[in-house]
Amino acid sequence: MRLDQYIAAIYHCSRQKANDMIKQHCVLVNNQRISKPAYRITQDDIIVLTKEVFIANTLYCSRGAFKLQRFLENTLCKGQIIKRDNQTQSYTHTKDSMQEEITAIKQHIHALIARHVLLDVGASSGGFTQVLLAKGARFVIAQDIGSLQLDKNLRKNKKVFSLENLDIRDFSNHQRFWLESLLLDSLRRESKVSCALKLSRFQSLQSVYWIHKKSCPNILDSILHNNKAEQHYTTKPFRMLTCDVSFVSLSKILHSLRSFSNHLLLLFKPQFEVGLYAKRNKKGVVTDIKAIEQSLLSILRLLEDCNVKLIYIEKSQVKGREGNEEFFIFCQF
CATH class of the missing domain: 3.10.290.10 (RNA-binding S4 domain)
Structure with a gap:
């Protein structure tokens, strides 16, 4: 066999x-x-x-889970800090000092995940979502333009809300509508809500700043209109977002992504960034190194134009399905 x-x-x-x-x-x-x-x-x-294929004692649900898990757990000095505090880095640091900085960045990412509300853009079957939950996320909104792709176990998880058949650019333009709908749907499904999205301070954009435990069944008014609550709000809805999209360039959606969070963890996939005319082998692997570099630099320039404070890049330890080398980009605004 x-x-x-x-x-x-x-x-x-x-x-x-x-x-x-x-x-x-x-x-x-x-x-x-x-x-x-x-x-x-x-x-x-x-x-x-091996234990690597299990995330919180459950078999990983997609290749994306492999990628994110290994990125978060990698403590070796394999990445590069491109920019910090509005100053482009040209390091003369020792290996030890670089290691310390990278370790600090990874710890910061873990802190952004634990006990916070997160958005997973391009969730698909939910690999990133699965890892975020395992790392302590309080609630994850799993967005995807497709439908019926999310893993059945994640679909049943009360800490996950699936937004399907929705372009992230449309979500960006209609945040208030979608977030209100999300909350109302949650209230309809359960007479008592143990975890509900806490919305604060309606402006042009809705602000979701945490998940707050509630036991009262009729909490809609208090959640939507209670201005006496602790003011931990932010003008961006989510503490952090992750993004693993296919068949679209990050450059096309970056503006929308920035409207959701000041902390972005992006997966750069060269096969969807270099254009149709870049050289590829028979398996679809991009072999034009110059085109990959130019595409990556283009994304970095877009981030710098947005006044990014920190950019950290690390090659994914897990290649794309066809063999393309991909890169994680963590940025903070």
Whole structure:
């Protein structure tokens, strides 16, 4: 029997997911890592999955979860701080001092996730959402332009709200409408709400600044109009947003993303940034290094034009499905 077939059958996952796990060296056969999905096994073989494929004791729901998990847990000095406090960096730092700065940035990202309301743009099946919850997010709004893609376990999770068939640019233009609808829907589904979006200070944009525990069933007025509540609001709705989109350039949606949060964690995918005429191999992997660099620089210039305070870039330890090298960009405004 093929190894990928066995994994798919035993763990009730797709053959594609089984292939991904094997190619990421996350499957052990008789204590040896196997990287070939077609590897033949017998009934006497002992097959074990490494702990990397489990997020909060649940099998990861997409390749995106792999990417974000490894980014957040990577403490090695593999990234680059492009800009900090409005000054472009040209480092003469020692390796140790650079390591300290990168570690501090990673710790800051963890702090932005824990106990906060987050937006996951381009959620798809929910890989990023799954990791954010595992890292302590209080509530995640999973937005996607498609439908019926979110993992069934995440769909049932009370800490997740799925916004489907919605372009992030439309969400940006109609935040108040969508956030009110989200809250009303939550209230209809449960007579008592243990966690509800706390909205504050209606202006041109609605501000959601935390999830606040409530036990009273009739809390709509107090949530929408209670100005005596603690004023922890921000002009941006979410503490942080993550973005993993396909078939659209980050440059096309960056303005909309900035309206949601001052902290963005973006995944730069060269295959959707370089244009149609950049050189690719038969598998669709972009081989035009110059085009990739120019596209990445273009995104960085857009961020600088927006008065960004911090830009940190790190190559994803997990490549795209076809083999493209991707990059995480964390920026703070």
